Amino acid sequence: MDEDSKSNDYGLCIICQTNTGPTEYTDLVMNPAMSSVTKMIESAVKRCGYGDSQFMALKTRLQALSAEDLILNAVRYHRTCYSQLTSKTLIDRAKARFEKGTSSGSVSDIRTKRRGRPSGTDSADDSYASKRCARDQPFDKEKCVICQDDTGAELHDVSTKNMGLQMRNIGLETSNYSLKVRLSSVTCSTDPLQAVADDMKYHLPCLVKAKRDIIIF
Ligand SMILES: [Zn+2]
Numbered sequence: 001m002d003e004d005s006k007s008n009d010y011g012l013c014i015i016c017q018t019n020t021g022p023t024e025y026t027d028l029v030m031n032p033a034m035s036s037v038t039k040m041i042e043s044a045v046k047r048c049g050y051g052d053s054q055f056m057a058l059k060t061r062l063q064a065l066s067a068e069d070l071i072l073n074a075v076r077y078h079r080t081c082y083s084q085l086t087s088k089t090l091i092d093r094a095k096a097r098f099e100k101g102t103s104s105g106s107v108s109d110i111r112t113k114r115r116g117r118p119s120g121t122d123s124a125d126d127s128y129a130s131k132r133c134a135r136d137q138p139f140d141k142e143k144c145v146i147c148q149d150d151t152g153a154e155l156h157d158v159s160t161k162n163m164g165l166q167m168r169n170i171g172l173e174t175s176n177y178s179l180k181v182r183l184s185s186v187t188c189s190t191d192p193l194q195a196v197a198d199d200m201k202y203h204l205p206c207l208v209k210a211k212r213d214i215i216i217f
């Protein structure tokens with residue numbers, strides 16, 4: 001990955017980072033609402049979690065940024081790019097593909113082609129992304145990943161693939177930003193056992209609550 005793809009050019013569409021794009025100038029959204037920007041970030045995280053590697057670069061660029069940061073930087077994007085990225089149909093499709101275990105991450109590289117980048121440059125993105133994610137804000141791994149508190153409730157280890165997938169789902173769907181960050185090593189990895197490898201611990205009541213709090217948009 002080159003240097004350019006790590007920082008944002010806010011003068012350009014945040015999603016495709018090109019001036020031309022497939023779209024008319026009038027397609028540019030100059031003052032997006034906070035909720036739209038949040039949805040964009042969540043969609044990028046989700047789709048990467050489901051192995052849509054064409055959004056890895058976007059997710060890497062968005063890494064430590066909140067919707068507020070982006071708005072302060074006068075973020076803009078093509079309406080077309082946004083609706084492609086946040087399309088529930090496309091997210092569901094990526095999810096289904098991922099759950100079937102057939103995700104190659106290279107199903108649709110339209111955007112990559114549009115940018116004129118040679119194909120095959122995405123091959124290292126998965127490991128790159130998970131390395132970056134692993135460096136995300138440290139948290140106390142001896143505590144419940146969800147509440148980071150000593151509630152007195154019994155701590156359980158994430159020890160099964162099923163539980164690893166539940167953690168990934170929470171990481172992808174939760175509206176709790178700091179929990180999402182703590183789970184980013186899991187959501188960035190394509191390995192359903194990532195949470196097990198990370199030695200994550202949880203309280204059962206916290207897990208139940210986190211699952212209940214998930215907002216599906
Ligand atoms: Zn665009």
Ligand SMILES: [Zn+2]
Nearest residue numbers: 144147203206
């Ligand atoms: Zn807890």
